[in-house]
Amino acid sequence: MALSRNQLHYIIMTVIYDELVDFSTSNKSRERDARELISEMCGQPYEEVDDFVKNMVIVSLSKYGIIRDAYVPFLKNWKWERLPLLTQAILLMSYSHYYFVEKSDKRVVINIAVSLAKKYIDIKQSQFINAILDGVIN
Structure with missing residues (x-):
């Protein structure tokens, strides 16, 4: 079953978050790497995962x-x-999406970010993210 674009964005956010947690805690003996997490969350082997997901995660982390x-x-x-x-x-x-992976409309990228923030963080952070992205993405 193909995943929706919203589901893909959630997976990307989650994998990047997981990597940031590992990095911030200096977890050298990680139980799984980003590829394994992507595969697990998408429910398919890494090689079959949508290239958009792989590219977004790789670019976001490699260009941190x-x-x-x-x-x-x-x-x-x-x-x-x-x-x-x-x-x-x-x-x-969001930065990776706009500048490196797909040249999407600024409003679309910001809307995706704000929607994720509203759903998984809170309204105040979604407003903060909106303001920051509005300045950074031009």
């Missing part, structure tokens, strides 16, 4: 420093490291 640095000037009174990890995951995913 570049993406983080792009957000820093827009984080008024905030430091990237102090943002909740789920917020970081959504911001990484």
